[in-house]
Amino acid sequence: MIPFVIVKTKAGFAYLRPERVVAVSATDDAECIILMTDGVTIAAKEPVEDDVVRLEREADNKTFP
Numbered sequence: 001m002i003p004f005v006i007v008k009t010k011a012g013f014a015y016l017r018p019e020r021v022v023a024v025s026a027t028d029d030a031e032c033i034i035l036m037t038d039g040v041t042i043a044a045k046e047p048v049e050d051d052v053v054r055l056e057r058e059a060d061n062k063t064f065p
Helices: 048-061
Strands: 005-009 012-016 021-028 031-036 041-044
Touching: 005 041, 005 048, 012 041, 021 048, 031 048
Parallel strands: none
Antiparallel strands: 005 012, 021 031, 031 041
8 A cells, every 4th residue: 555644735635655755844833835756845734843753754664665
């Protein structure tokens, strides 16, 4: 099964593959921007710390090709 990380957005939820994340940037205390491969950006409505912890946890649990 493909590992996904769920991120809360303004329109609902986004399901991300952790190996596709390039960077996470804090925009303020409660929001962040997730930059993914191919130039895709996702505006998350969560603190950057919450998203980074979940992405790191999933990356530690899986080995990517």
